[in-house]
Amino acid sequence: MTAASFAQALDQITRVPGVRGAMLVAGDDGLVVAEHLMEGIRGPAVAALAASLATRLRRAMQAAGTGAGHFWQLLCERGGLLVVPGASGILVVAITAPDVNAGLVRLELLRAAEAVG
Amino acid sequence: MVDEVKALSAQLAQEPQSLVFLRLGELLRQRRQLDAAQRVALLGLERHPHLADAHDLYARILADRHDYERAFDEWDMTLRIAPEHTGAMKGLAFLYFKVGDLAQAESHLKAAKKVTPDDFTIEQALAMVRGGAEPAPPVPVAPPPAPDEAEAKPLAESRVFAGLEGAEEGLLLLDAAGLVLGGGLRSPTGDDVTEAVAAYLAGVSQEAARTAKLLGLGAWRGLSAEGRQGHVHLVPPTGDSLLLVLRDRSVPLGRLAIVAQRAAQAARHWLERQQ
Numbered sequence: 001m002t003a004a005s006f007a008q009a010l011d012q013i014t015r016v017p018g019v020r021g022a023m024l025v026a027g028d029d030g031l032v033v034a035e036h037l038m039e040g041i042r043g044p045a046v047a048a049l050a051a052s053l054a055t056r057l058r059r060a061m062q063a064a065g066t067g068a069g070h071f072w073q074l075l076c077e078r079g080g081l082l083v084v085p086g087a088s089g090i091l092v093v094a095i096t097a098p099d100v101n102a103g104l105v106r107l108e109l110l111r112a113a114e115a116v117g
Numbered sequence: 118m119v120d121e122v123k124a125l126s127a128q129l130a131q132e133p134q135s136l137v138f139l140r141l142g143e144l145l146r147q148r149r150q151l152d153a154a155q156r157v158a159l160l161g162l163e164r165h166p167h168l169a170d171a172h173d174l175y176a177r178i179l180a181d182r183h184d185y186e187r188a189f190d191e192w193d194m195t196l197r198i199a200p201e202h203t204g205a206m207k208g209l210a211f212l213y214f215k216v217g218d219l220a221q222a223e224s225h226l227k228a229a230k231k232v233t234p235d236d237f238t239i240e241q242a243l244a245m246v247r248g249g250a251e252p253a254p255p256v257p258v259a260p261p262p263a264p265d266e267a268e269a270k271p272l273a274e275s276r277v278f279a280g281l282e283g284a285e286e287g288l289l290l291l292d293a294a295g296l297v298l299g300g301g302l303r304s305p306t307g308d309d310v311t312e313a314v315a316a317y318l319a320g321v322s323q324e325a326a327r328t329a330k331l332l333g334l335g336a337w338r339g340l341s342a343e344g345r346q347g348h349v350h351l352v353p354p355t356g357d358s359l360l361l362v363l364r365d366r367s368v369p370l371g372r373l374a375i376v377a378q379r380a381a382q383a384a385r386h387w388l389e390r391q392q
């Protein structure tokens with residue numbers, strides 16, 4: 001994939017109203033692969049924490065017998081973080097406002113995860 | 118009484134939208150015709166899904182059938198629709214008593230007494246709870262429990278989520294270090310996976326809190342995840358505890374969040390009593 005196609009995948013996510021930013025994160029080391037964030041969001045730190053949470057959740061879910069998670073959502077007072085792991089281990093991440101259409105963001109994340117592989 | 122059942126049945130057939138199903142269902146329940154009573158109650162609920170008395174009727178039938186988890190859900194629903202429904206309060210008190218949670222039983226009876234202070238049956242039930250004897254179930258007497266049920270769930274761990282669906286195989290309460298405080302988990306194949314899952318979840322609460330803080334999103338309220346064979350939802354009942362709900366894929370994430378909130382409330386009560 002090219003940088004342009006990464007950017008295009010993220011652009012589709014950030015077009016959803018209420019999405020404050022989107023990132024592609026390497027799931028194994030938590031480094032940012034590509035990002036499209038509103039000003040003030042600390043991408044590298046969020047990426048590292050998202051990857052760490054994803055790893056813990058994946059292990060817990062595998063231990064529980066549910067299989068690895070293919071979508072997860074952190075719900076907070078003033079927004080949330082939505083994550084879809086791609087097949088190659090890249091995490092597609094969206095940072096959202098509280099009133100976002102989470103179902104729509106989920107669909108865009110799944111599309112982006114398919115596109116980035 | 119047979120004639121009355123026939124008369125009510127005929128009336129219901131003529132006026133399917135009427136509330137006569139409530140009397141018919143209760144009458145059948147009292148006659149121990151529980152299959153027929155359940156059919157009547159469910160048909161009534163289909164037509165009147167937001168009628169508190171319909172949920173209460175169905176809960177009583179379920180309680181008579183010893184299906185206490187679903188009875189709990191129905192009485193819980195009754196109270197959501199009608200917060201001052203004393204039948205549901207008494208029903209929940211009865212269920213809490215069955216699992217040995219005397220404090221919750223007494224709390225629900227006290228709440229019922231506030232609504233209907235002249236109901237002497239509540240005072241009687243309160244006296245029984247305080248004296249350790251089983252209070253009467255909410256409306257006419259249910260059969261005595263079978264011997265094995267008389268020993269209902271004695272383990273302290275299971276009492277954390279007393280009366281909640283999946284209390285011992287789909288609900289887990291942990292402390293900040295990932296140590297199990299209550300509940301339990303079973304995989305879809307029936308294996309006990311409580312300790313393994315708990316170990317992996319140690320630290321999740323702190324990381325979720327850090328992520329939320331970093332993004333300026335305030336406190337974290339929940340973490341839900343979809344898997345191929347099941348879904349999970351995590352909530353922090355208190356600052357230093359973590360609750361996990363596990364269900365198969367047939368349960369949507371939204372419903373899972375509701376189950377988690379209900380379980381978190383039970384966990385908070387339980388944690389308060391431990392202090």
